[in-house]
Amino acid sequence: MHAFKYHRAASLSEAATLAGKGEAKLLAGGQSLVQAMKLRLASPSDLVDLGTLKELQGIKSDGRTVTVGAMTRHAEVERSAEVKKAIPALAALAGMIGDRQVRAMGTCGGSIANSDPAADYPAAVLALNATITTNKGRYEADKFFTGLYETALKPGEIITSVSFQVPKRAAYMKFKNPASRFAIVGVFVADFGGSVRVAVTGAGPCVFRQADMEKALAAKFAPESAAGVKQKKEGLNTDLHASAEYRAHLVSVMAKRAVEAALK
Amino acid sequence: MAVKISMQVNGKAVAAEVEDRTLLVTFIREHLRLTGTHVGCDTAQCGACTVDMDGRAVKACALLAMQAEGASITTIEGVAKPDGTLHPMQAAFKENHGLQCGFCTPGMVMNAIDFARSHPNPSEQEIREALEGNLCRCTGYHNIVKSIAAGAKAMAAGK
Numbered sequence: 001m002h003a004f005k006y007h008r009a010a011s012l013s014e015a016a017t018l019a020g021k022g023e024a025k026l027l028a029g030g031q032s033l034v035q036a037m038k039l040r041l042a043s044p045s046d047l048v049d050l051g052t053l054k055e056l057q058g059i060k061s062d063g064r065t066v067t068v069g070a071m072t073r074h075a076e077v078e079r080s081a082e083v084k085k086a087i088p089a090l091a092a093l094a095g096m097i098g099d100r101q102v103r104a105m106g107t108c109g110g111s112i113a114n115s116d117p118a119a120d121y122p123a124a125v126l127a128l129n130a131t132i133t134t135n136k137g138r139y140e141a142d143k144f145f146t147g148l149y150e151t152a153l154k155p156g157e158i159i160t161s162v163s164f165q166v167p168k169r170a171a172y173m174k175f176k177n178p179a180s181r182f183a184i185v186g187v188f189v190a191d192f193g194g195s196v197r198v199a200v201t202g203a204g205p206c207v208f209r210q211a212d213m214e215k216a217l218a219a220k221f222a223p224e225s226a227a228g229v230k231q232k233k234e235g236l237n238t239d240l241h242a243s244a245e246y247r248a249h250l251v252s253v254m255a256k257r258a259v260e261a262a263l264k
Numbered sequence: 265m266a267v268k269i270s271m272q273v274n275g276k277a278v279a280a281e282v283e284d285r286t287l288l289v290t291f292i293r294e295h296l297r298l299t300g301t302h303v304g305c306d307t308a309q310c311g312a313c314t315v316d317m318d319g320r321a322v323k324a325c326a327l328l329a330m331q332a333e334g335a336s337i338t339t340i341e342g343v344a345k346p347d348g349t350l351h352p353m354q355a356a357f358k359e360n361h362g363l364q365c366g367f368c369t370p371g372m373v374m375n376a377i378d379f380a381r382s383h384p385n386p387s388e389q390e391i392r393e394a395l396e397g398n399l400c401r402c403t404g405y406h407n408i409v410k411s412i413a414a415g416a417k418a419m420a421a422g423k
Contacts, residue, residue, distance in 0.1 A: 099397025
């Protein structure tokens with residue numbers, strides 16, 4: 001990888017100052033960024049490590065929301081008794097990310113800020129209508145993910161926590177690439193009693209909501225409601241793993257399985 | 265550009281001056297000359313570089329050395345007793361023919377030890393899921409799974 005200057009932030013405000021420098025990047029768990037730097041897909045001038053900022057770690061639950069600190073590792077969310085009780089689908093999703101070594105380092109905030117088109121967390125953020133809190137303000141999930149590896153975050157802006165709304169029932173199903181464990185298609189279905197949110201990851205350039213499926217499921221929360229909605233293939237990804245047509249098909253299949261799982 | 269780094273490795277305090285971009289696995293292999301930690305894919309997929317950092321198995325090729333500043337690291341060289349008695353997980357790999365060429369073995373053992381701490385009596389399914397991040401190009405998974413089942417039980421019995 002190209003040379004850079006490493007900084008360990010002692011406080012959030014110091015991190016924000018350092019992150020505003022030149023071509024600086026923030027380092028969370030590094031499970032995507034370090035690899036990207038090794039491949040020279042990213043070449044920051046400065047790297048600001050958030051690893052020691054305790055205020056960005058931890059999980060809180062108040063019955064209506066579950067708030068996950070930005071630097072909370074996937075393994076912590078996967079094993080958290082509070083998350084398992086309030087939103088079991090979120091704990092399950094965290095346990096499906098990468099492998100156990102990656103989950104020991106990777107973070108919620110890092111995954112969301114990276115907005116990888118095949119990442120799992122963005123589906124939970126969107127389906128659970130999460131609020132993303134940063135050092136500068138708050139974002140609604142619907143306004144946060146803006147494109148391929150793009151978010152509404154401004155340069156130097158740091159995610160501090162993510163608050164997920166507790167649904168009546170929810171489930172996440174993914175058809176994963178067996179080598180990378182990334183989602184070829186992942187669908188998160190969340191029923192809030194009256195309204196339903198369906199988020200799709202892996203299929204398009206960025207996580208998105210499936211409005212037709214949401215309507216069908218709000219009318220009747222049943223597997224056949226999801227299976228009956230056909231996703232259009234236009235705009236979906238085609239790569240060596242799957243064609244756009246196949247991904248479109250998988251959206252209905254994964255949504256149907258997610259509803260089945262949510263009803264169990 | 266260089267930075268000062270210090271950590272515990274296999275119970276010993278180590279300190280050095282390294283380039284900011286030094287990976288943890290590079291620090292372990294090239295600075296400390298502990299070459300039991302292997303580099304297989306160098307893309308965080310194969311798990312041959314797995315070491316224990318503060319009680320959790322991590323991939324040393326996916327971490328900067330500076331991310332381990334102040335941490336306590338255990339490598340495969342640090343799991344046997346000083347008198348050479350193998351760790352129960354190492355002994356289980358030996359007894360169950362859990363290695364063929366041996367290249368992936370250090371990473372397998374390091375991940376298995378961490379896994380076994382929270383799974384004293386794991387099912388085959390749990391073991392296979394825990395091995396998602398460790399690849400064996402000899403494809404000797406069957407005996408690796410048997411080894412980890414036996415090693416986990418031996419670790420629990422030895423507590």
